[in-house]
Amino acid sequence: MNNTIQIDIFTDGEESHFLDDIVLPWLERWxxxxxxLGEIKFNTPVNVKTRHGFFMLTPMLRQAFEIRNPDLFFVANINGNAVPLGGIEITAHSPDGSNVEKRYPFLWAGRKYGFSAFIVSPYMKSRAxxxxxxxxNRHSERNIDFLQEWDRxxxxIAPLQQILPIKELQDNYSSITSLLGQDLPNLTSLAEYFCxxxxxxIKDNSSSTKIPTFVDKMYKLATACKRVTRYTPPSSFIEQGNRWIQIYNTRPDSGHWERGEGQFDSIDGRLMFTLDEAEIKGLxxxxxxxxxxxxxxxAWIIEQAERDHGSKRLRNIVKVLSQYMTVKFSDDLSFDDITLLQSNPRLTLERLDWPSGIFSIIDLLNGEKPTKVARTGLKSPNEYTITEIHKILESTNTYISTHRIYVPDWNLSFVKDILSIPDGSTIIAPRIPKSQIHIWPNNFGQRSVVFAEECTKYQLMAIRQLHRRCFE
Known part of the structure; x- marks a missing residue:
């Protein structure tokens, strides 16, 4: 055959780490x-973060990449057809659950859309x-699940997904081989798999036993990784018969406009991991x-919806995963749901900050000038934002409720605390939806309560600034 097989390379950004480490061994092995079978030619990498690059993807791959952009992805043009070979997500961070689950959406997309997907990482990292x-252990077990699914x-040409610790990303390699009793794969072995x-x-059975041999090595590695760890159940998770419940206890004042994506960190991957658990095991x-x-x-959730969910992680939850599971915000929780949370405090563990109660903004400022607190820690805020935050912080009759609906008797405490502050006060209650108030006095006198669904962006940002002032 004299045909040339063109291979398109898609990258997540301008830089393409490890691209040569994949392409050069691939060319050599080919x-x-x-x-x-013909010659192969790798085309100039295309950045999918640009509009032009994104629309060079096939419609199916656009859907997959909206879930997670991999660092490297390869598509072969075979007889006029675009054949997705798969890609690689690269992380040098700690291979603990959070960092792996942050990237798990790429594996999930690979399963859903039918391409090979690898997360490459160190096997082990030591902290200061x-x-x-x-x-x-759970992620090593999932690797075994993937391999068994492939074998079935x-x-x-069945696609393969793996969380793959590789030699190039490991600091102390000898300690790993000693612990696991075997070598880690390297980027060359991954290049050869794609080759x-x-x-x-292109042609059935042309690779002989090479792919099964690669899979067998992955199985031995996953088994070794599982053997030297112990099972730890997922956090903030509870099972009730055939009902699985995953809790994410993010606060409404956590800095959504500052950190955006960071607010949901690895939670979409955690949910995908759980969904795969049921699907792969037929549960x-x-x-x-x-x-x-x-x-x-x-306000941030509404803003995201109006902007077609610029946060991929939030989009994954409310647009993609809501097809496979039920999403409940605080407004949606039933009396029985809240009772379950109150009976299982481990489900709502959070970084300690203000206990449930009502706090005066003046007291929280503790002598700091509102002008200073309004700006501290914000990166390049516009003056309108600072002015609006400042207006809230300089108020002498504004209070903040930190009551949580999963704290026993929160409703009684909420009403009692409101009635204890002076008439004419405004109480911002970002954690309490009005729909959850079941004990309601005839009136609050001249006090005004701003419930969760009514809080403005700037009220929430002002609370974030006060939290920064008190705890960071």
Whole structure:
């Protein structure tokens, strides 16, 4: 054959780490083993973060990349057809659950849309405090799940997903080989997998036993990784018969406009991990995702909906995963749901800040000037934002409620605390939706309560600034 197979490269941004480490061994292996299938040519990398680059993807891959952009992705043009070979998500961070789950959406998209997907990471990282993080037991088990799923398909062109610790990202490699009793794969072995996978997509059985041999090595590695760790159940998770409930206890004042994506960190990956658990193992489970401190009318949530969800993680939750599970904000929780939270305080663990109660803004400022507090820590805020935050912070009769609906008797405490402050006061209650108030006095006198769904962006940002002043 004299045809040339064009391979498109898609990257997440201008930089493409490890691209040469994949492409060069791939070319070498192809020349050695598959030149009879034709030549291959890698095209200039395309940045999918640009509009032009994104629309160079096929419609199916656009849907997948809206879930998660991998660092590297390869599409072969075979006989006029765009064949997605798969890609790689790269992280040098600690391989603990949070960092792996942050990138898990790429694996989930690979399963849903039918392409090979790899997360490459260190196997183990040591922190400054002496703590060592290994690839967790549950994630090693998931690698085995993926491999068994691949094996059941009995096809060399079945896509493969793996969380893959690699040699190039490990600091102390000898300690790893000693612990696991075997070597880690390197980028060359991953390049060779893609090379063999491409060959199989062109001609059946052209790669002989190379792909099964790669899979077997992955199975031995995953088994070794699992053997040296112990199972730790997922946090903030509870099972009730066929009902699985995952809690994310994010606060409404956590700095959504500052950190955006960071507010939801790895939670979409955690949910995808759980959904895959049920699907791969054939379990009939109903998954629910609860956010007991966040109203569905939170100003940032509304703003995101109006902007077609610029936050991929929030979009994954409310637009993609809501097809497979039930999403409940604080407004949606039933009496029984709240009772369950009150009976299981481990589900709502959060970083300690203000206890449930009502606090005066004056007291929280503690002598600091509102002008200073309004600006501290914000990166390049516009003057209008600062002015609006300042107006709230300089108020002498504004209070903040930090009551939480999962604290026993919160409603009685909420009403009692409101009635204890002077008439003419305004109480901002960002964690309490009006729909959850079941004990309601005839009136609050001249006091005004701003419930969760009514809080403005600037009220929430002002509370964030006060939290920064008190705790950071």
């Amino acid at each position: 020349k050695h083993d598959y030149s009879f 405090n002496g703590q060592t993080n290994k690839l967790p 398909k009995k096809s060399l 063999n996978f491409l060959a199989e997509n 009939t489970k109903s998954l629910e995702f609860w956010m007991p401190q966040l109203s569905k009318k939170h």
